[in-house]
């Protein structure tokens with residue numbers, strides 16, 4: 001594993017030049033934030049040694065190196081989902097490569113179903129914490145001390161200072177920002193009404209099929225993480241309607257400009 005990570009990191013070092021301190025994972029419907037990245041160099045995942053290849057519609061699959069808000073960043077357009085059949089090592093492989101490159105900050109976005117009754121479709125939720133409801137843990141198995149400790153702390157998986165910055169930025173820019181707990185599930189089914197209710201009672205505000213594995217590995221790697229969900233549908237009893245992948249993508253577009261504004265600003269400031 002260590003050799004594979006090093007090989008990929010070395011390949012990218014040869015392509016990137018000066019290594020940025022920030023990486024972004026652009027989730028469902030948020031790929032357009034990539035259009036705001038300037039002076040960019042794009043590397044399709046298919047060209048990156050050892051990188052899994054994304055298969056889902058709407059996830060185009062490339063690494064983008066460029067500047068966002070004047071700051072050099074590395075962005076993943078398209079991520080690897082557990083439901084696609086990748087194992088946890090594959091899902092989180094890019095994070096290991098970021099670690100090997102010396103990336104310090106990880107910004108993540110995703111689409112999620114909102115279970116908090118004060119949420120609306122199109123809201124942005126700052127993730128304050130998560131509940132790992134995946135059936136497999138990305139750190140299961142041999143621990144490489146070079147990568148991180150056997151029993152990582154998760155008391156502030158989403159960096160407190162970055163969360164405060166995000167809240168301040170949202171306030172400054174008059175952007176409505178919800179906050180709450182993200183429940184990570186494997187999918188690919190959306191939830192039944194009983195499951196949404198269960199996750200709500202369990203302490204969740206939003207539920208989605210990504211992010212948690214990457215954030216766990218980023219914490220293992222001691223990166224500072226900030227993540228947002230775009231609420232694309234509601235899992236609130238009485239408000240649950242049929243939902244499709246296309247509707248999720250459409251709803252994510254509503255919040256996209258605001259999400260981009262928050263991301264751009266915070267990246268400028270770190």
Ligand code: HPA
Pocket residue numbers: 111112113114187189190191207208209232233235248
């Ligand atoms: N559930 C799980 N994942 C999701 C949802 C949802 O309601 N919406 C977008 N991704």
